[in-house]
Amino acid sequence: MKLAQSKNDGGSPHREPASAKRKIAAIVSAVLWTLSFFLAFVISPKSPYIWMPDTLLLIGFAPLLFIWVPAWPWFVFGVFNLFIGFVLEVAKFLPDKSLPGEMPRIRQHLADYHVPIAWMLVGLASIIYGLARVGRSWIRWLMARRSRL
Numbered sequence: 001m002k003l004a005q006s007k008n009d010g011g012s013p014h015r016e017p018a019s020a021k022r023k024i025a026a027i028v029s030a031v032l033w034t035l036s037f038f039l040a041f042v043i044s045p046k047s048p049y050i051w052m053p054d055t056l057l058l059i060g061f062a063p064l065l066f067i068w069v070p071a072w073p074w075f076v077f078g079v080f081n082l083f084i085g086f087v088l089e090v091a092k093f094l095p096d097k098s099l100p101g102e103m104p105r106i107r108q109h110l111a112d113y114h115v116p117i118a119w120m121l122v123g124l125a126s127i128i129y130g131l132a133r134v135g136r137s138w139i140r141w142l143m144a145r146r147s148r149l
Contacts, residue, residue: 025063032060045112054114058122065126071133078126085119092116 036056043049058081065074092111096104 021067025067028063029060032056032063036060040113050113051115051118055118055122058119071130071137074126074130074133076130078123078128078130081119081123081126083123085116085123088114088116088119 033056036053039056040053043052061077065077088110091107094107096107099107
């Protein structure tokens with residue numbers, strides 16, 4: 001949030017109220033995250049809908065990313081999610097004997113409750129969207145630069 005000078009208190013800085021778009025984005029994100037958390041406890045790991053909690057969790061970041069002006073956070077978010085999806089996929093195939101202590105139980109939880117394809121698809125979509133926004137920004141910059149010449 002921007003700091004502004006207040007005229008009535010001798011010029012001390014205060015926070016401007018959040019815009020309506022920011023408030024809506026925060027509320028939508030919070031609702032999606034809460035629904036995701038709730039579904040994580042309701043949906044059985046054997047259900048065909050086990051992908052929904054992780055997907056809603058990840059989609060919950062989108063409203064916040066949309067109000068953020070730079071395009072690179074979309075790309076970074078996508079790369080991290082794609083990486084996590086690959087780690088989840090590899091973790092399913094690790095032999096229990098190669099894991100120390102409680103790690104086999106953690107690996108089993110990850111394999112049962114977290115569907116790698118959900119992380120990969122959201123990550124890939126974020127990367128594509130981020131690259132499209134960066135490309136659009138570059139094209140606008142080049143066109144503006146060309147018009148100045």
